[in-house]
Amino acid sequence: MAEESKTPLLDELEKGPWPSFVTDIKMAAKRKPETMDLLNQLELSYEEKIGHWKHGGIVGVMGYGGGVIGRYSDRPDLFPGVKDFHTLRVNMPTGWFYTTKALRTICDIWDKRGSGMTNFHGSTGDIILLGTDTDQLQPLFDDLSEAGFDLGGSGSDLRTPSACCGPARCEWACFDNLQMCYDMTMEYQMELHRPMWPYKFKFKFSGCPNDCVAAVARADMSFIGTWRDDIQVNDDEIAAYAEGGLDIQADVADNCPTKCISYDASSKKIKIDNSNCVRCMHCINVMPKALKPGKERGCTLMAGAKAPILMGARLSSVIVPFVPKEKLEPPYEWFKDFIDRLWEWWDENGKFRERFGELLDRVGMRVFLKAMDMEPIPQMIEAPRTNPFVFWWPEDVETSGKEAK
Amino acid sequence: MPAKTDIGPPYFKDFLPKVILDNYGKWDYHEIVKPGVLMHVGESGDKLWSVRVGGARLICTDRVREYCDIADEFCDGHFRFTSRHNVEFLVADEAKLEPLIKVLTDKGYPIGGTGNGITSIVHTQGWVHCHTPATDASGPVKAVMDELIDYFTGVKTLPAQLRIALACCLNMCGAVHCSDIAILGIHRKPPKPDVNKLPKVCEVPSTISSCPTYAIKPKKLEDGTKSIEINDERCMYCGNCYTMCPAMPLADPEADGIAIWVGGKVSNARSGPKFSKLAIPFLPNNPPRWPEVVDAIKNIVELYAADARKYERVGDWIERIGWETFFDKTGIPFTDMHIDDFDGGAPPPHIAFRTTAQFRF
Ligand code: HEM
Ligand code: HEM
Ligand code: HEM
Ligand code: SF4
Ligand code: SF4
Ligand code: SF4
Ligand code: SF4
Numbered sequence: 001m002a003e004e005s006k007t008p009l010l011d012e013l014e015k016g017p018w019p020s021f022v023t024d025i026k027m028a029a030k031r032k033p034e035t036m037d038l039l040n041q042l043e044l045s046y047e048e049k050i051g052h053w054k055h056g057g058i059v060g061v062m063g064y065g066g067g068v069i070g071r072y073s074d075r076p077d078l079f080p081g082v083k084d085f086h087t088l089r090v091n092m093p094t095g096w097f098y099t100t101k102a103l104r105t106i107c108d109i110w111d112k113r114g115s116g117m118t119n120f121h122g123s124t125g126d127i128i129l130l131g132t133d134t135d136q137l138q139p140l141f142d143d144l145s146e147a148g149f150d151l152g153g154s155g156s157d158l159r160t161p162s163a164c165c166g167p168a169r170c171e172w173a174c175f176d177n178l179q180m181c182y183d184m185t186m187e188y189q190m191e192l193h194r195p196m197w198p199y200k201f202k203f204k205f206s207g208c209p210n211d212c213v214a215a216v217a218r219a220d221m222s223f224i225g226t227w228r229d230d231i232q233v234n235d236d237e238i239a240a241y242a243e244g245g246l247d248i249q250a251d252v253a254d255n256c257p258t259k260c261i262s263y264d265a266s267s268k269k270i271k272i273d274n275s276n277c278v279r280c281m282h283c284i285n286v287m288p289k290a291l292k293p294g295k296e297r298g299c300t301l302m303a304g305a306k307a308p309i310l311m312g313a314r315l316s317s318v319i320v321p322f323v324p325k326e327k328l329e330p331p332y333e334w335f336k337d338f339i340d341r342l343w344e345w346w347d348e349n350g351k352f353r354e355r356f357g358e359l360l361d362r363v364g365m366r367v368f369l370k371a372m373d374m375e376p377i378p379q380m381i382e383a384p385r386t387n388p389f390v391f392w393w394p395e396d397v398e399t400s401g402k403e404a405k
Numbered sequence: 406m407p408a409k410t411d412i413g414p415p416y417f418k419d420f421l422p423k424v425i426l427d428n429y430g431k432w433d434y435h436e437i438v439k440p441g442v443l444m445h446v447g448e449s450g451d452k453l454w455s456v457r458v459g460g461a462r463l464i465c466t467d468r469v470r471e472y473c474d475i476a477d478e479f480c481d482g483h484f485r486f487t488s489r490h491n492v493e494f495l496v497a498d499e500a501k502l503e504p505l506i507k508v509l510t511d512k513g514y515p516i517g518g519t520g521n522g523i524t525s526i527v528h529t530q531g532w533v534h535c536h537t538p539a540t541d542a543s544g545p546v547k548a549v550m551d552e553l554i555d556y557f558t559g560v561k562t563l564p565a566q567l568r569i570a571l572a573c574c575l576n577m578c579g580a581v582h583c584s585d586i587a588i589l590g591i592h593r594k595p596p597k598p599d600v601n602k603l604p605k606v607c608e609v610p611s612t613i614s615s616c617p618t619y620a621i622k623p624k625k626l627e628d629g630t631k632s633i634e635i636n637d638e639r640c641m642y643c644g645n646c647y648t649m650c651p652a653m654p655l656a657d658p659e660a661d662g663i664a665i666w667v668g669g670k671v672s673n674a675r676s677g678p679k680f681s682k683l684a685i686p687f688l689p690n691n692p693p694r695w696p697e698v699v700d701a702i703k704n705i706v707e708l709y710a711a712d713a714r715k716y717e718r719v720g721d722w723i724e725r726i727g728w729e730t731f732f733d734k735t736g737i738p739f740t741d742m743h744i745d746d747f748d749g750g751a752p753p754p755h756i757a758f759r760t761t762a763q764f765r766f
């Protein structure tokens with residue numbers, strides 16, 4: 001007779017069509033008996049409906065202030081295998097493209113030094129190596145470094161920058177977001193590995209306004225590819241879509257948010273009033289063979305997104321509506337100068353655990369713009385203010401009052 | 406020998422397959438050949454097929470090696486992961502496409518996640534590895550995806566993409582605040598501070614200042630030691646103080662559970678990005694399969710599938726029919742919990758009250 005399972009609740013999650021994490025933990029535990037305690041402790045959580053991890057404990061590797069999450073079981077008496085069970089964040093290759101050779105190397109190192117459990121990937125994009133002892137951290141890092149990998153960010157530092165697959169596999173990428181993401185990761189290794197700011201800071205690079213890495217929602221500095229000139233139209237392909245049964249009037253023109261597309265069903269041609277196009281991507285998404293972003297490409301630079309903690313969620317908002325593609329290529333002098341000044345302003349003015357966007361809201365855009373020596377423009381706002389409680393710059397009152405005379 | 410530091414990640418171009426290097430930045434167009442299979446065509450005429458499969462995110466090295474074996478056999482040793490934890494096998498040789506799909510199908514991997522349906526759920530650690538969760542992450546995700554898998558594999562389709570995300574506490578590592586449907590672990594009881602132990606293990610001032618709503622006040626113990634007390638009425642159970650100080654535990658088996666949020670989006674397509682809004686304030690934790698949560702999500706998805714117009718995301722749909730109609734049609738009770746009264750926040754100002762006389766009955 002088969003041995004009775006010690007994890008009857010979790011066994012339920014091996015049923016059903018979706019891949020099961022329980023199956024994976026059991027697979028790892030076959031080779032690494034201590035990993036079974038991860039499952040056993042989780043079973044207790046499922047019984048008691050409460051977690052069993054303690055946080056804290058400063059753990060890390062030499063020379064770095066981040067990249068490791070310390071984790072201890074609160075029931076080491078029951079689950080000695082996960083007494084300490086720390087996580088290493090490993091900086092993924094930009095765009096999450098891998099060779100099997102590199103991945104096998106990581107697997108070999110991780111099987112030698114840890115639980116055999118991973119996340120591909122963590123929410124910020126890192127490879128997460130989930131669970132190892134304190135004394136394995138340094139040798140693990142040494143092995144990874146030897147194999148050409150490095151740690152990602154954690155704590156109040158630059159978090160691992162991430163990018164959508166961009167020009168590697170998407171025809172809509174409006175700039176080389178992979179290259180820029182990689183170059184910025186390399187440029188700011190110091191900031192990535194050594195927490196020294198009020199709080200965390202994230203870069204995310206999406207190639208177009210579809211924003212497949214959710215930069216607008218998840219990055220303090222969001223790069224969203226866009227274009228300035230006219231959408232490229234291929235009339236023959238439009239006609240082919242129409243002949244293929246696509247209802248261009250209903251599916252494309254009527255869904256355009258600014259109603260700037262007119263469709264002539266008799267000639268099977270569309271006309272776009274590009275001066276009114278807000279570059280939402282809808283028409284291009286529906287007819288990728290017929291329409292393409294324009295040729296004058298670049299990105300919109302937005303800043304300030306964060307999760308609700310502490311003062312409510314914030315999406316990134318426009319800082320520079322259009323940065324031409326040429327400025328998004330090495331040596332990036334403009335951007336390096338810009339971000340250095342922005343970080344300095346945030347560092348000087350931000351409170352402990354205050355994200356950049358929260359500081360922006362607390363002191364006001366006008367203070368930020370002045371510090372950065374930037375001009376306000378209407379693309380930064382949804383609509384002008386509705387309250388009359390304007391803070392005037394005293395010097396402006398002086399000059400504008402005099403002008404009237 | 407000490408390890409080299411600050412070497413950064415490997416250069417991504419060293420990991421790109423030849424067909425991608427050849428066509429980098431020169432892709433012409435793509436088609437979704439069938440659910441889960443994208444075909445990208447380069448200006449050169451080269452073709453690349455990507456086969457997208459769902460994964461558990463929490464996976465073991467044996468699984469990664471199995472992906473590697475498959476990629477070695479069919480993809481010249483190259484594959485990638487997506488931003489939502491899917492795996493994409495990249496094939497340049499059309500002759501290998503169907504054999505690859507067959508192997509993946511035989512091994513039980515769900516192929517899909519493209520087009521107007523549901524792709525993998527972005528999620529966090531939960532009881533598997535974090536200290537502040539109010540629910541598990543991998544368990545509810547598995548239970549929900551088991552139920553909704555037909556929308557992943559393309560057996561059923563939706564009016565538009567529907568993105569689901571899960572975060573196991575208000576920190577929202579899983580970034581659920583702009584999802585079509587968000588599953589959020591919530592605590593509902595203030596922390597139970599161990600006031601005697603606290604001064605020994607924590608810094609009192611930083612514990613006090615960790616609270617965003619100023620719910621923690623200094624208080625002297627009888628022997629004169631400085632400790633703290635909590636003004637329960639001001640606490641919104643964020644767990645921030647517990648992250649600062651382990652003597653402030655707030656998890657509670659009966660009070661903890663899940664809230665469901667709806668109507669957020671990230672892309673700019675048609676309407677702009679928007680936040681998710683509260684639909685169901687609380688559902689109990691009911692492991693291992695969270696049936697209340699699964700049913701609630703299924704109810705919303707099916708109603709949306711039947712009622713929304715083509716290309717309407719969940720948020721666009723609700724804005725068109727109105728929130729009163731949404732609550733009416735879903736049968737979800739509207740409560741005082743739904744009305745925003747949190748004033749801990751600075752700007753942006755509350756937008757939650759309706760200031761027009763336009764409504765539906
Ligand atoms: C005050 C806010 C936050 C706190 C205290 C916090 C705390 C934590 C902790 C303790 C972990 C470790 C989980 C584990 O044991 O593996 C974690 C993981 C993580 N957090 Fe946060 N977090 C916060 C907000 C965020 C936000 C806003 C994001 C993203 C935008 C984020 C992204 C991540 C990521 C990517 C991980 C890795 C684990 C995963 O992918 O699930 N966190 N966080
Ligand atoms: C500190 C701020 C404000 C002060 C001191 C103030 C003061 C006043 C005063 C003295 C009146 C005239 C009452 C009368 O007819 O005898 C008035 C009228 C009015 N105020 Fe204000 N007000 C303020 C802010 C606002 C704001 C922010 C709004 C709207 C957003 C507003 C909307 C109005 C309206 C609609 C009237 C009636 C105007 C009319 O008769 O057509 N007030 N306010
Ligand atoms: C409304 C439009 C769109 C939205 C909201 C959107 C959203 C997303 C999301 C959520 C992902 C993660 C996918 C996953 O892992 O399953 C994604 C990835 C991706 N999307 Fe889109 N997408 C949109 C349009 C498109 C279209 C039309 C294409 C056409 C090819 C596209 C190409 C991609 C690619 C290539 C990825 C993989 C990106 C990566 O992981 O680096 N997206 N998109
Ligand atoms: S964000 Fe745009 S460029 Fe990047 S993968 Fe998505 S659709 Fe392509
Ligand atoms: S990109 Fe959007 S706004 Fe511009 S024409 Fe197409 S549908 Fe209209
Ligand atoms: S969302 Fe909360 S509980 Fe979940 S991993 Fe992040 S901090 Fe931990
Ligand atoms: S849980 Fe959050 S709101 Fe409640 S006392 Fe702690 S920090 Fe303050």
